[in-house]
Amino acid sequence: MSWIAEERERARKDGVHHRENFPFLLTPEQPNGQAVVLVHGFGATPRSIFPVARALYQERYTVAGVRLPGHGTSPADLKRRKATEWITVARSAYDALAADGLKISGGGLSTGALVALTLASQRPLHKLLLFSPFLRLRHHLAPFAGFLSFFVPYQKSAVGQAESDFYYSRRPLKAIGEINRLLRDMPHILPQIKAPTLVLTSTGDATIAPGTALKLYERLGSPDKILHTYGNNVPHVLTTTENPELNDVLQRCLDFMNQEFSNSPINNGQSSSI
Template identity: 55%
Template structure:
């Protein structure tokens, strides 16, 4: 498999001004490949680092793993404010097409907005499996539906980020970018029954970012015959792979087992 495509992704990240290694795209290629690939798609205002540990676990199990950097991430909120949804979609598609051309079976996993992009990919390409971490149909903030108008008056939404995580998450989230999420949701909602890849959904009642029950609603609409959902409690936050999740190891284990093994139908 030629990695020229990945070299171009790295070059783009450097050209865009990504300075930290953790915020650049990553590609993990095992010596003994199982000929299966996984694309790990990070969330809005985050970076590939968000899913890197999961990538390392899959790599140890023989998967070739790609963590794309969505344009506008790992740089600045000002950069993110200029990036349209089409750029995020194109980045994910390039990864899939590179793996498919090399004969790999490809799965996709995403966290939050990354989960929505994984669903979007499933509508465009044949995925072996799809893993959705904290997916949603609606954000919890009551002003989210009005972001298209609000962006003309308020450019950014401020978010509290722990000091240790600030190099990897934006404290200011551009409303212009949140509007792109709204566009993606409007595209996905009526098409969820068309998605048939085996799916696992992980979410939590302690998630204060997305509307309560929205992950379950998304799960119910999926057209997959083989699908499962696991809901964590109030102690678990939105970023399921983050250091503040007390159930983080359970999340990583469930993800690895699902992608490596046959999915179990029904809820858990």
């Protein structure tokens, strides 16, 4: 059974019902020999990174959109999951694509960016696309989520009716504790990252601590890295139509993926649009 067939079957057994919450594999008719493993964020589903996948697919990239265990099912399911499971799913997508001889890049949104960075420390990645990555969440109690979960199991999150099939309105604090596990590994992982990396963030992000994406960017070991900061009108989720700058995000991703770094040693720099 292929990777995507196995993952879709796993999703069905876990209780995924909505078709946009399943993992996906986009394979162009004339592939360019490159693939990208994309990872969605915490409490969301593969739907949230599909616009990026579609843009890459149209440029003949093979794209695997993973579903992190505990997502697209129920808050109770997410509560029992571990960060190691999230990493394993991303790694299995990588290994399946590598078996086809493809040159593989990685990308992730928010917590998915942390998973992609962890993957980059375990497997050779050609490039990295990081959307709203962070080293610290904005809520001052987030670092203590694992302990607090014994007293307050869930955190309420405002989710509109139209988005209720794709985002959780209750987020288990125990699972936020698993995000903290990923964060604890970042000081060791970031200097190891040598792949060219694009970091996109915004000053309008109400989820992560101000300036935390910049700190992450500065600690990356890659000599070829680009940071772009959007303004206050851009939310945490950069990869869906709720972002008024989505088209710019997609274009920057394509430009970065098509950029040749090996012959351009001076490529790391910062740009901003505030």
